[in-house]
Amino acid sequence: FLIHLAISALIATTMVGLTLALWYPPPYFAGMGGPMLLRLLIGVDVVLGPLITLIVFDPAKPRLKYDLMTIAALQIAALAYGTVVMFQARPVYNVFVKDRFEAVAANRIDDASRARATGEFRALPITGPRVVGATLPADAEERSNIAIASMGGGPDVTELPHLYVRYADVAAQAAAAAKPLSTLSRQGRVQAEAVSEFAKAHPDTANLGFVPVKARDRDFSAVVDRKTGEIVGYLPLNPW
Secondary structure, X not given: OHHHHHHXXXXXXXXXXXXXXXHXXXXXXXXXXXXXXXXXXXXXXXXXXXXXXXXXXXXXXXXXXXXXXXXXXXXXXXXXXXXXXXXXXXXXXXXXXXXXXXXXXXXXXXXXXXXXXXXXXXOOOOOOOEEEEEOOOOOHXXXXXXXXXXXXXXXXXXXXXXXXXXXXXXHHHHHHHOEEOHHHHOOOHHHHHHHHHHHHHOOOHHHEEEEEEEOOOOOEEEEEEOOOOOEEEEEOOOOO
């Protein structure tokens, strides 16, 4: 049991490290529901597997090796499935449109739109989300179709790569949409402390503002330069 538990814990630790470093860099991890997904993954692979081993282990049991191999196979299958789910649900783009960003998961990107996109937006990033912009289509009928489809659960503008543009093309809009950081500070003591800590690392706070980032599980704030629109960092604070 202890050997099984140690091996499972090592594998889980490796998975957490890879997940945080590659697919869900902070604050996307909390924003995109990473903790819940990891709890399910660790619950099965670190807790359930070793517990079953503890229950069935008996040196005198004639089919012990078969039982242990079956447990290991099931555990590996569960780990593989959980990893695939984590990979498919990872954030691939942080899209600015109108007055906010939206973190978009890989499994929300429309495949037909990807086929229409320019080369740089056809591939889905695997080392963290790429910051881009999105523009509404010039054709009125297409805009109407997208609006109707999104109301029925279909892809919205932020999930359609053929509408993506480089972030530099919309950075001025992000700068104009940014609100003063003091707005976040007024939400409460915890928020004020978080803004204060951020300000210590970024002395030029007078020129900084925040833009909301809409995420699957928990919205957060992107701190931008109010002159250039450049993203300076992120704060895990509710922007609303």
